[in-house]
Amino acid sequence: MKLITAIVKPFKVDDVKDALRSAGIAGVTASEVRGFGRQGGHTETYRGSEYAIDFVPKVKLEVLASDSDVQRIVDLITGAAQTGKIGDGKIWVTSVDSVVRIRTGETGEAAI
Amino acid sequence: MKLITAIVKPFKVDDVKDALRSAGIAGVTASEVRGFGRQGGHTETYRGSEYAIDFVPKVKLEVLASDSDVQRIVDLITGAAQTGKIGDGKIWVTSVDSVVRIRTGETGEAAI
């Protein structure tokens, strides 16, 4: 099993979620994060003093998936989150040793 | 060493924390996340217009542990976070290559 982590632009979250849902992907966990990368931050000015805000708002999506689904999910996310502009974000995949569904105690792929 | 990640219901966080503490587990990192899964979201109505809120509030807990502690911790979390109702959440375990305690520079199990 794998964990797919994607950093995307906030206003793309709904598109990604809908794409995953249509493709029958059962679950996602999302969180607010701030990203620092090629896409610059911005400057805010208060009473004439400038404040550099280096981090830009992003959303992190995490999806647990069986090995066979990984490529499909990565493609779905890439497709739905892409705007072609700098700052679209990253996706990375890591290996998961085991998964448990808390409600039932089920483990492995059944728990996803 | 392993990283145990658990997605739980917000009002179960204190129970899980207390369970871990009683079992002598030294540390946890928590964060607010929003989950999308079998447990449906909800609808809010403002001036008669409906807004579907697909994501429900969850808390993500991360615990670094030595390999030998993993099963015990997973069981502790499962026990403390379970309500038996849909949406209780997931636990997953991944392998960690190395750990450092920033304060001392200690590494490996000593750093947990």
Add this chain to the structure above:
Amino acid sequence: MKLITAIVKPFKVDDVKDALRSAGIAGVTASEVRGFGRQGGHTETYRGSEYAIDFVPKVKLEVLASDSDVQRIVDLITGAAQTGKIGDGKIWVTSVDSVVRIRTGETGEAAI
């Protein structure tokens, strides 16, 4: 490729970010988390009633890096985030199977 995750004190984030930037590290993803560990929480008193707040605010930093950069980045973060006081936080490293840059579809080290 590796994912370096660091839990640091909130007011050290800018130092870490600047240290990484000076060392040419291209990107970081940050998020607000709450930590529970050796560093105790605190007590708040409202109308004479005490509330134990066990979790203290921390920031989680995630950095994707090629294998060869890992040690350097861990050292940079350790250096910048250290105050020597309890609660400075942890760094851990996990292996990443694959990375995609959403904007271009590039994969592997090119996507970092």
Add this chain to the structure above:
Amino acid sequence: MESGNLAWILISAALVLFMIPGLAFFYGGMDRGRNVLNMLMMNFYCALIVPILWVLVGYSLSQVPFENDFLGNFDAFMLKNITEAGDGSTLATVAFLGMFAAITPALISGAVADRMKFSAWAIFVPFWLFLAYVPIFKWVYGGWLGQRGSIDFAGGTAIHVNAGIAALAAVLVLGKRKTGAAPPHSMPLVMIGTGILWFGWFGFNAGSALAANGQAAQAFMNTFLAAAAAGLAWVLVEWLRDGHPTNLGAASGIVAGLVAITPAAGYVSGASPIFIGLIAGVVCCYAVKLKNKAGYDDALDVVGVHFVGGLVGSLLIGFFADPDFFKGSFEKGLFFGGDAGLLLEQALANGVAIVWSFVVTLILMLVLKNTIGVRVSDETEFNGLDLAEHGETAYHS
């Protein structure tokens, strides 16, 4: 002027000024967290630019001399000839009316939320003031519409119908939001605004008696009752229809009731304000859903609450007006022994205001659209107007 009357006008004027931030919070809380500062700024801006324009020529054009039919003149330019430190009654009245002038364009901001360029708004406000507010105000108060017999106590036609229909014209030119609707980012902020609005509206309505007298007391009571009745009605409709009584419903109903009683406050008595409130609450609760069918994107329901509420209240005067009670010189409403005369005059006055305001606003917006442009870029719309238009972010940690 008795000191008690002057004190009442002054505190009423201060209350109306306070309504502008109140309105800003009412709207701003309903808006997205990344657009709230743009919303606040659109409102506060009205409180910065309008007072200056008002004392320069606005008051003069809308009032002096009081008897003329269509438009005033420049005789009171920069308050010239209003030199009366001894008494203060005219000065206080000019200030009081200046607050009304400032809040009226601010009402429109709720409709154009989330997508209008601030530079376009900055130009829109002064032009709209002179093209729509000043003439309609003149016609209604002392001008040809008022002389025919229509009445408007504190600005149902001149303010709410006027701004409400202008909001419709503005959003027709502006187009729909690409980002769609979103739930309120801070309901407590909405309720802070609502509390301030209700509080301030006592000055708006009861202050319009321009004295602390029986009419002021009745207008006060009416403001109290109509807001309560409309809030109650809106909440009950929601409870039955949607299953929940909501805070936004209570707030919207309160505002709808306040809008509806505005034109009638000094002309109706007894249980009439309760009926007016109940009717306005129910009608506006349904009216805010019209936009979905009709397809215009009135973001925060300026049309559904201010236009509809103002029109309902203004027309209901034709039924509830009670000159006997007030020993007033206006006509009787249908329920108080009158014929349809007053109702027809009310309909005419509102009809004229609607057509005029709609047309000039449409033209003004079209001119702006074809010159400096009225919409922010799509990117700004998605990323939020606060940062792009004002270089600020509402909340930091």
Add this chain to the structure above:
Amino acid sequence: MESGNLAWILISAALVLFMIPGLAFFYGGMDRGRNVLNMLMMNFYCALIVPILWVLVGYSLSQVPFENDFLGNFDAFMLKNITEAGDGSTLATVAFLGMFAAITPALISGAVADRMKFSAWAIFVPFWLFLAYVPIFKWVYGGWLGQRGSIDFAGGTAIHVNAGIAALAAVLVLGKRKTGAAPPHSMPLVMIGTGILWFGWFGFNAGSALAANGQAAQAFMNTFLAAAAAGLAWVLVEWLRDGHPTNLGAASGIVAGLVAITPAAGYVSGASPIFIGLIAGVVCCYAVKLKNKAGYDDALDVVGVHFVGGLVGSLLIGFFADPDFFKGSFEKGLFFGGDAGLLLEQALANGVAIVWSFVVTLILMLVLKNTIGVRVSDETEFNGLDLAEHGETAYHS
């Protein structure tokens, strides 16, 4: 009535209306972020339903004719026979008193926070108004308690003791929260509420002179000083006892001082309000901890602040009343040359109010409990009342 007096009553009435949102924010900020809208709605609801009931029959039952002993009649149903646009003084007074009627049940909401069904609250409020508020109000003002010699300037017995003891009865029936206590979700919101409450309370107390005269000025000064003294006392106790002076302590002390001076505001002078404030601040600061020992779950300390504060202030009248200063017809307090007569009357009046209010509230809550039920489900309690009861969420991004 002089225009100055009418202006003072009208603005005072508006100030008391403004206290209702103020109270809502004071309570709402202290509550959890997932229950804040329920708290706001419980308060705003009082401002919607009570005004209507008040003008229909509430005023009449509690006032007309003024001389009777136990209960008024229906002579002023829907303000019948109050037709006086010429003067406005009675109308203004009815509106002013209507604000008091609306805020009194709202006080109780802080106790039942976090677990009461909104439908039960919606029914509780009108019944409580007629079963507890109207009779006690009548007895205290002009009725048998007042005629015996007890005094209550702006509602210590009739409002704060009454609502405070009702809060105790209500939570005894309701039971404890399953979710326990939680720190305030937004202290700035609490402080916004506190600021509005203090501001509005000048209308509540000084407006109760029903004229802009010397008694009003003294009541104003007393309101200023007692709030400051009580806030100071509470903060100092905290500083010495808990190690920190807190904002919530300052806010709570200010409110406790305002509550305690309410019954006394027009009867005490000189340094008396400072002593009353200091005593109320210290006593209430300890009283809010009673609930932990006694075991009732008064969520936001309505008993500790309003019941105890109101009782303290009302009894202290027996010591500090100064009729010479006011050239008033009430008895002297113990410190101003009087005997214990006034103190005993105060004790009696409060005793009667406590017993009556406690019993009728208990019965009302028990009836509700055994019919439609008074508590939300456990799930709703854990997930928050805002969503389940109102279909709304306080904050979105």
Add this chain to the structure above:
Amino acid sequence: MESGNLAWILISAALVLFMIPGLAFFYGGMDRGRNVLNMLMMNFYCALIVPILWVLVGYSLSQVPFENDFLGNFDAFMLKNITEAGDGSTLATVAFLGMFAAITPALISGAVADRMKFSAWAIFVPFWLFLAYVPIFKWVYGGWLGQRGSIDFAGGTAIHVNAGIAALAAVLVLGKRKTGAAPPHSMPLVMIGTGILWFGWFGFNAGSALAANGQAAQAFMNTFLAAAAAGLAWVLVEWLRDGHPTNLGAASGIVAGLVAITPAAGYVSGASPIFIGLIAGVVCCYAVKLKNKAGYDDALDVVGVHFVGGLVGSLLIGFFADPDFFKGSFEKGLFFGGDAGLLLEQALANGVAIVWSFVVTLILMLVLKNTIGVRVSDETEFNGLDLAEHGETAYHS
């Protein structure tokens, strides 16, 4: 006193009290989320301690007998000899002035934000009140400076210049923040504060006429116009200079305009307030940047807004004073046919206030620094003052 005049003083006093929370939110919103409660507490504390000190001896020392030159006496200790329930005018005035005394030290809190020990602040306030506020107030109103001919309608010299220069002295002793500057944690809270401040300032300025008369009406109008003009000016400078019109700019400009018109409100007429506002808006917009060059750390720009704004307004009286309009006994300004006499007196009065206030504040702060200490620990500064100093956190979920 006519009831209308008393009503006006009372409501004005309530408005000034309301400004204290307003100021707290204005400052608190600008501050970090972990220091906001400390900021609120510094402000509310002034509203708790000062009223008591004011009626004990503050009023007496600053006013009684009115004719003396340097300092009053103890004749009105605890309002002794102010026993006039029949009329209330003096009592109302003492309360009104007490609000001014309370808000003046609160102004300073914005400068020392983010690093001052609350215990040091708790001692600073009462000492500063007697060392700086009371004497300067006395000299300006009825004392030697006022007798020479300088004028100060509602407290430009006595309040804003005084507190503003004290802020400078305080931060020089205190030193810079280790945490540097940060963007406002809640702009909506800043705007809530701004709205309350503008609303309340009508009481502050127009109430200073101590009657509802022509001078009050003019002061009201001036307050309206100067705030608008200054807000507009600040926003326009920003728009041209920084590329964006900001909410904080509008808020800062409004406050700068209110500060600048404060000394002049009852002495200028016609278009003068607009000019005063425009000048104050531009000057203060640049003045807030001085601190970066000069190197003092005035966290929330008390020097740039209150000192500079107050000084500008006070000196501009020398140009715009218009005694003919007011039939007043003060000298003519340069633009209204006067010579430089008034301007020189204004300069002298402000010069004296500046030197006195700066020196005593410096000494007071140095004494505090060398006894109990004035700064929190570095750790507290980094982790936030709310928790360490008050045991509270502003926001919980």
